[in-house]
Each structure stands twice: as C-alpha cells, then as structure tokens.
Amino acid sequence: MTLYEGATSEGGKSPSIWDYFSHTFPERTNMQNGDVAVDFYHRYKDDIKLMKELDMDAFRFSISWARLIPSGKVKDGVNKEGVKFYNALIDELIANGIQPSMSLYHWDHPQTLEDEYGGFLSPQIIEDFRDFSRVCFEEFGDRVKMWTTINEPYIITVAGYDTGNKAVGRCSKWVNSQCKAGDSATEPYIASHHLLLAHAAAVQEFRKCNKTSQDGQIGIVLSPLWFEPYDSTSLEDNEAVKRALVIELDWHLDPVIHGDYPEILKKQLGNRLPSFTAEQSKMLKNSSDFIGVNYYTGRYIAHLPYVDPARPRFKTDQQLEWRVTNHSNHQIGPEEDRGILHSVPEGLRKVLNYIKDKYSNPTVYIKENERTNMQNGDVAVDFYHRYKDDIKLMKELNMDAFRFSISWARLTVSGKVKDGVNKEGVQFYNALIDELIANGINLRCPSIIGIILKFSRMKFGDRVKMWTTINEPYIITVAGYDTGNKAVGRCSKWVNSQCQAGDSATEPYIASHHLLLAHAAAVHEFRRCNKVHINKLL
Known part of the structure; x- marks a missing residue:
C-alpha cells in the first residue's frame, strides 16, 4: 500500500491510483511517491522484531488491492505472490504475539479500474470491491480478527474530488487549475455514495464467509474533527457548527447505522446527493460492528453568509469556514511544527460523546490519534x-x-x-x-x-x-x-x-x-x- 509498502513494481503488483498520480503529477505530491516508502515489503520482519521489542500486541495495516488483484477484477486472476506476501506478514505477526488488523481500502485502488470506468465514480466498482474483499476474507480471515473496510471516506472524496490535491486529483477547473477534469459540485457525493455501498458489500461478504474468525469484527473508519463556534454568542456560528458535524460525521454514520443520509443533507443538496434504493438501504443499515475514529485536531467554525450560486462545490455547500482562531483571536490549540494541525485533545472526548449520544452508544475504536506538540525526546527513535x-x-x-x-x-x-x-x-x-x-x-x-x-x-x-x-x-x-x-x-x-x-x-x-x-x-x-x-x- 502506498503509505508504507514500497516495492510498487515488484511481486506482480500493478500501478495504483497513487502510483499514477504521484508519477504523472509529481508537482502535486511534493515530488514524492510510494516507490520505496518505508520499504515494508522487504523489511517487514525487521519491523515486526522492533514491534515485539516495544511490546506491541496489535498492528493495523492496509492491503494493496493492486498487489492482490492487479487488474482489479477477480475474474482476471489473483496474484499468488501477493497472497504469499500477506500470508507471510500475518504469520510473522502472530508468531511474535502481535494481532493483525487489516484495512481493505486506504485511498488506493488499481489504476486499471480508474482507466476503465472511472473508479469510485462508477457503480461498477461496488461489485469489484465485493470480490476483492471476499478474496481477502477467504485467504486471511482464519487469522485476522479485526477488519476495516474504508479508511476515511471523507478525505478520499473531498481531497480526491473537490480540492483535487490527492489522488485521483479531480475537481472543477476553477477550484484548482491543476485538475484535468472533474466537478466539485457533484463528484464528491457520487464517489462517497459508491464508497458507502462498497463498504456495505464487503460487510455482506464478511458476514457470510465461513472462513472468517467466529469472533471477528468489521467496521468503517471515519476522520472527524471537533468544531467550536467562531463566536460562541452568534446563533449563525452555532448553527454552522451543527452543519459541520453533519458533513464530517453524519454524512457517513447515518447510512451505516440507519441506512440513509441525514434528512438535512437530502433537503439541502437535492439531486446532487444520490439516493439509495430500498435494497441498498437494507444492506447499509447496521453494516458496522464498530466505528473507527481517526482524530487529529479541531477548528473554529464561522457561518459563511454568501456563496456564489454560479460556482457550487462541496467545500461551500454547508456555508461555513474553518478557522484556527476565534473572534477573540484565541487559537484553537498549540501549533505543531508544520502549522497544519493544532493540538485539541479535548475534542476527541467531544467527538466520542457526540457519537455516543447521537447513535445510541455504538462500539467505537480509536484507530489513529496524535497530539503533535506534546512530544519530547525521552525516547525519540531510541x-x-x-x-x-x-x-x-x-x-x-x-x-x-x-x-x-x-x-x-x-x-x-x-x-x-x-x-x-x-x-x-x-x-x-x-x-x-x-x-x-x-x-x-x-x-x-x-x-x-x-x-x-x-x-x-x-x-x-x-x-x-x-x-x-x-x-x-x-x-x-x-x-x-x-x-x-x-x-x-x-x-x-x-x-x-x-x-x-x-x-x-x-x-x-x-x-x-x-x-x-x-x-x-x-x-x-x-x-x-x-x-x-x-x-x-x-
């Protein structure tokens, strides 16, 4: 997988959307790619040795669809070298007392599917993802107990189809001149719709597969921020915070728990928001054994009074602005080194309470969390x-x-x-x-x-x-x-x-x-x- 595996052209792997994006548009990825990454493909045994020395008892990793099924379609064959690699990785983890946790989709799929039918802009990908998931459950389900389907659908759709600054790099031309094609007003919702249905299809396969562990679990991972009003005395800013939480959390939580989108989004977006059939809604409802949360930071939210009706896009649909300082010039939290994130640790508890109160206390696992400026050199890289x-x-x-x-x-x-x-x-x-x-x-x-x-x-x-x-x-x-x-x-x-x-x-x-x-x-x-x-x- 792009973030860590490396070996992008070894072991029978085909190019993924991130391989294509980073090599075709290097200026959009800071001249970086995943060709080597941390070279986990070659060094996983050394890394697992270090995990054991650190007394780690679990390890979450993503599987590369392009490594397991190079064409993206099971009918074209499963890559035996890919199966062999993941089997060896899983066995090495277990031999060292480390429980594997596998993520099916972390932002990349085979470029062939993008070329053939547009990837997650097409409903065709749902059945291809179902088939890919089934192969994973059949090959690895006897040893892997914890599974996630889609990692951070919000980021995939917004960065990939509204701003265009991550693969697949699509957006309206007026949003980002580097985008070659796209529509920031509709494509984020279309791609997200198909991601949700792909998630539900994978969960269906998981629950009927007799090779998965009896105590196995499967869920989706979201990436919410916490929000506070820019001006706490402003009714408009307080309402904007509610809208921000709906698009950050409810947009994906409502379908996997209740089987449909929030009513407020359906009314607001009209036909720009795809609808679920009765069968799809049934498939989606209660389709997560748990909700995974990746939490990093928070923002102040200000109401955006005017949006250009001639230029609709996802980012402005909710008529709100993210800000790092409030109307009193108070910063939401200390900056980390790059100034991108701010440490807002209390936001994590508020996110968890929001999910607990609104969705009847579902099981929640914190998958990723970081307080970037609360670090010291006590251990460093040891x-x-x-x-x-x-x-x-x-x-x-x-x-x-x-x-x-x-x-x-x-x-x-x-x-x-x-x-x-x-x-x-x-x-x-x-x-x-x-x-x-x-x-x-x-x-x-x-x-x-x-x-x-x-x-x-x-x-x-x-x-x-x-x-x-x-x-x-x-x-x-x-x-x-x-x-x-x-x-x-x-x-x-x-x-x-x-x-x-x-x-x-x-x-x-x-x-x-x-x-x-x-x-x-x-x-x-x-x-x-x-x-x-x-x-x-x-």
Missing part, C-alpha cells in the same frame, strides 16, 4: 539503545556516510569540562564511531560548539573527518527567541502568550551573536588540535 541495528540498516542501504550530533549534556553534565566529563557518554560515542567505521560508513558528523570542542577533538578527532559547529543558527535564534515555538521558548509576551519571558526585539540578535562567536571559538580549537585527522574538514 538511537542510544538501537544504534547497532540502525547502522546495520544503513549498511544494507549502501550508505557511505552518516551525520549525527553530539549531545553536550551527555558528555559534560554541568556543561563545563572543569566539572568533569561523563565517562559513559565518551564510551557511547566511541562505540558509535567505531561501529560506523567497522561498517564502512564515514562520519560527516558531530555538531558541537563552545567549551566541549577541545575535549571532543581529543577523544574522537583521530577518527572523524568532517565536523560542523552550529546547525541552522537562523532557526535556533528565530524560533527560540522571536516566535518562541522551539526551545528555549523565549519571546515577547505579545508575540506568543505561552512564552514566560523574552524580548523578540533584541534576543534573536544577541543569541545569534554568541552562536557565531561560539562557532569561531570551536574552529580555533579545531585548527590547533594535533589529534584531528589529517584530511579534516570543518
């Missing part, structure tokens, strides 16, 4: 304990150099050499350097400054050829002393209310001044040290 495994992987990847930073606090606890050097820290870096060299990997590495440089050169300079002093002084000073969103977190109070102290007008320049002088002092020590490698670079 390089301190796992460096030998990591170096082994570097060697397998034919890496010939590795750049790393030395922790000043690990070598000198007080920060001053006169107070003593930590022998365990010296031992760790010596072992790391020797392990790298033993595996043919050059050191392009330690980033160190100030009073520790002389000691480091004495201890490691005979083996390290390339050194850097300060890494990214601009970011250190601006983020640490002007905006305050990185350590040391200083800034003027009016810039960021979370800063406890600082002066954004002066401190960035003072800190940068001392960083430059520390760099120069380090270079001075480097050039007069007689233990550095003769081919040294700094």
